[in-house]
Amino acid sequence: MMQTLFTILSGSAVILLLLYRKFPYFVQDVMHARLNIWISGQRAKFLQTMPYFTVLDRFLELAKKQPAKPFIIFEDELFTYGDGDLQSNKVARALRQHAGLREGDTVALFLGNQPLFVWLLLGLAKLGCAPALMNYGIRASPLLQCLSCTSAKVLIADAGVRGAVEEVLPSLRQKGIRVFILGEACSSEGLEALSDKIQQASDQPLSPQLRAQVKATTPTAYFYTSGTTGITVVLKRKFSASQFWADCRRHNVTVILYIGEILRYLCNTPAGADDRRHRVRVVVGNGLRADVWRLFLQRFGKIRITEFYGSSDGNTALMNYPGRVGAVGKVNFYHRRVAPYVLVQFDPEREELVRDAYGLCVQVPTGETGLFLSKITARNPFGGYLNNPEQTERKKVRDVVEKGDLFLNSGDLMKIDEDGFVFFQDRVGDTFRWKGENVATTEVASILTMMDSVLDSNVYGVQLPGHEGRAGMATLTLKEGKTLDCSETFAHISHSLPQFAWPQFIRIQNDPELTGTFKQVKFRLVKEGFDPSTIRDPLFIVDPGRKTYSPLTQDCYDSIWSGKVKL
Structure with a gap:
């Protein structure tokens, strides 16, 4: 009898070990799914008794x-x-x-x-x-x-x-x-x-x-703002990296919110003896690079970092509840059922989805990069953009998995590994992120073309080592007989645009490459970046101290690329 019991227990242990090796996050997935099911049930029960509780x-x-x-x-x-x-x-x-x-x-x-x-x-x-x-x-x-x-x-x-x-x-x-x-x-x-x-x-x-007419679905704000949980909030007029931890200690802060840039700024401050003297136990936010993630934990102690992915105009969200370094979220069996999504092939040169012979999108295999599309359903609706039906329609993608279905285009390239962790790869389309803000390329381009000397402009983001997101770059086509007035350009841009939207680099290209439909080619410009050793066109870099744009030299480029200079 004892031998039989021992055999059963040993066999069970082996099975559990094998299951753990194959599905190491199964328990966390179940707990996360259970929590979501409980929240959904409580919300439904609550709205039955108080449907207009805001x-x-x-x-x-x-x-x-x-x-x-x-x-x-x-x-x-x-x-x-x-x-x-x-x-x-x-x-x-x-x-x-x-x-x-x-x-x-x-x-x-x-x-x-x-x-x-x-x-x-x-x-x-x-x-x-x-x-x-x-x-x-x-x-x-x-x-x-x-x-x-x-x-x-x-x-x-x-x-x-x-x-x-x-x-x-x-x-x-x-x-x-x-x-x-x-x-x-x-x-x-x-x-x-x-x-x-x-x-x-x-x-x-x-x-x-x-x-009296306000309901639970009435917009709280035209830019999502969440409600109250009954806790105390410490509010600062402006972020200060040098004062941040002192403020946390002073007010006994236990949870902080971030965008990736904020934690990088904290890591860039001089190290001190008080780095781990605080009560912060959780940080929640998005846009955190893996290298900054590791450095933050190494320097400031054992803190739970909860990275998430979502947007105010989106219809789904992801959360990295296990805490895998570098991941923006994790999908599991429950998420796939209640919030269906797909990763599909995207052609960066044509800036369009790749479709098969039947007109459906081509899904990418596990571990490969694809455009993240989330299904629009009654449970996960897409409210659209206020007074802008054209932009609302452009965000929708039809005939993705089957004819007649409807998905929302996130504009984000993602990769999902075999464990279900989601990793952000890049942003596509007419926006990019810099300093934690979304920059609309068309908006910046329209400001640049207001200058008398500019015939056309092509705005895009370029990658920099050691920086979150992409830095803005503008390729300008000047009118015949005109030259770029660097001081005037800086004055115009600084007056018309917030600082995060300023082009960090300007390239003058009076014979731009055009597509068959007479659009400027952006993909090649993004790939070429701002390296003066390979680009023969005049290049300039923003110089806020002198309030101008200065010629971009090879030494300056090398300093940026080596990390000696931060933008």
Whole structure:
């Protein structure tokens, strides 16, 4: 009997060992799937009893339950959940009275990190209005373009961007957009002060009837912003690598959010004896390179890094829950069932999907790079882009696996290994990432062609060693008889574009190669990069210190490529 039991146990152990070797992440996959199933079940049960429970409702529930609990810590000031409720009441009443806001209106917010940003979000939610969040770095025509896309009725800006607002004020007035500046007084025609109106407003609760038509599916913001979990948030006006860990120690921070660039900046600071003296246990974010990942853990201690992949306009998300270095996520049996996806062949030269004789996309085998497409279903819908049906349609891909199906084009090239880990490879199409921001090549190109000397421009991203994403590069075709004025070019770009969108390199090519449909060839330019030893065209590099573009020498190129110079 004992021998039989021993044989069974030994056999079971061997089987489990073999299963573990073949499926080393099976247990983690099951636990992750179980958690997702439980969350989905709880959400469905919750929505049956309270179908219109929104982010605002959750905040109000917390404010009532824990009014004295710290909500936001900002520059030595502490704001409780109760403070947030009262302040957002004042904001809502001031905007309803002085801006005439009503349920369904859209308001553009153009301000940096500060508690008032949160009060505005909550106040607008109490009125049933959706905020459109403007990138704080945009100026001039890109700012106008963003505002036009949102159909905003009102623009609220802080004093730090007043000059940028005044520059486009005539166009804003022409569009009928009212502009409020966060200040006590404002003498400029067309600008109205808002801070004094908020201070004078009542902090009494507003009637829920003001947002009676808001449902769980109503946009919280035209740029996704998540709700509250009941925890305390430490907010900084601006990121500082030198002060980061001191702030974490000072406020006993346990979780930090990042984009890849932030952790690289932290790793680039001088090493110190206090590097591991902190309480941070988890960091969550995306865009972290494998080498920075390892260096961060080696230097700052045992911290759980949770990398994820997703986008505000996407219909699926991935999470690297096991913590494999370098992976943006992991797929498992549950994910494949509830959020179907495929990796398909993509031709970078033609910039189009590869299809077979039946007109279907060609899927890539495990371990090879392909374009990530996620299936559009009732469970995973694609909401599209506000007031832009053409762009919405361009993101859709039909006849992928079978005739009549519909997928969403992520624009990202991925690779999935045999264990299901997903690795980001590159970005395709009309955008690339630099300094943690998305850069639209068409937007930068349109700004460049506004210069009198430029006939045409071709903007793309080039890879740099030791840098996240791709650095912007522009190949310019000049008008006959014109030359590039480097100082004027810098002035134009710095005035019209946020710094992350500035072309780091410029190439002058007066006889550009064109496709059969008279489009500039981008693939070859990306491949050639900015190496002056192989490129005979004039090359320039941005020089912010001198406020110009300087000729790119071989020594400068070598310093960049060796890592001695960081952009």
